[in-house]
Amino acid sequence: MTIHRFAHADAASLQEVVAALDETCLPLGGGTDLVAMMKAGLMAPERLVNLKTLPDHHGVRPGDGGWRIGALMTLADLAADPAVAEAPALASLVEAVLDSASPQLRTMATLGGNLLQRPRCWYFRNPEVPCWRKGGRRCFAFRGENKYHTLLGGGPCYAPHPSDPAVALLALGAAVRLSGPAGDRTLALDDFYVTPTRDAQRADGYHPVTVLAPDEVLVEVLIPGSAANARSAYVKLMERGVWDFALVSVAVNLALSDAGQVAAARVALGGVAAVPWRATEAEEALLGGSLTPEAIDRAAEAVVAGTRPLEHNAYKVDQLKAALRQALRRWTAD
């Protein structure tokens, strides 16, 4: 478990960081994923740039009626920030963050690093196994031990995306601001995450699931004002009670009219696809109706549309339905 040798610098300005970044020089957030990957010999950058010493992007600011969240915020600071913790519309994000990892990991991990973490698949994390996702020939989970693997999106890789906050943010309609040598660009999370393909590959063999370029830094997460008028919930099902990755998770963001009609709906799923997944069929099933038991039944059927279980993970289909019902029932108690 000795890490390979590398050089290290504390960043002082974003310009100097993006000028230095490339396939051999990586940004370091909290290190909770990157250091573990280096210990396993699965990543071996020659240089690391510590982003935590940058002066900006450590807090929450208002923006366009919504929120701008600095990507260098730790998960612990994010959940405790009054602007986030006291906003009913962001309940799902707070739940997702506090359901993530452990207290120690949340004081270390940054939001940006969380959105960019690599898969937790046991084949992928095993240095002895040359799986497709890290440049090998095939996905061993497809015909192997796939109890924790995906239901949606198909191959070539069946490892689910491990982030909880990403799922909540996708349902909130969030975007990310990326900073590179040529300037900034802002992308909706729907466009930031892409299923892994043969063509998109890093020099070390890794197939990414975001369009982030090697010389770009994720600097901010933008939550639109439209989310502010809605209500949100996050339901995560785990094997253990705490400190566990999602088997499945569901994030819901609903705008209800005064008459209780669903005026807008976004539903996102975790643990079931290589990327945080938009459940558009469930959104359509909810739209325009009220949250009657029948409507919830229809949404629960719709949320599993298109799922294709592997040999050992069909249980996740039932879990998805249950998690969506649980989320929607938060608003039908009265």
Added chain:
Amino acid sequence: MALNFRGPDAVPLTLQINGEAHQVLVEPRRTLLSVLREELGLTGTKRGCGQGQCGACTVILDGETAYACLTLAIECEGREIVTIEGIAQGDALHPVQAAFIQHDGYQCGFCTPGQVVSAVALLAHTPQPSEAEIRAGMAGNICRCGAYPAIIRSVRAAAETMAEQEG
């Protein structure tokens, strides 16, 4: 201003540990855990998984608990590091340590330094925690022996002792 890269050869670091400055000469790839244990002989902080999955290596950095196994030592310069060796006041045990002994808050004891460090940090933030707050605050420390009920009793007892000492 260009980035100032240090390493990959060993670089001199000053680490503030348990109130004392320590000089070490280590490569940037070294974790705080390996520097504590192998350079400074502070072996109270345990290495369990080395992957952020067990909590045996818990230390306090600037008042917040962290896993030393995933923390680079080079990023700890200028930070206030507290390890299990810094919890007692000389020979006087911290109330959390005394409570773990009195309430059998362990079996084999391997996870105990991490548990004690987490409990000390928890009670510093939340002096009178509810049962739910104790469970949430201690959630990042696994006990393979399953001493959890006794660990929770110990933390609760320590909170009471500390409240009495305050009052």
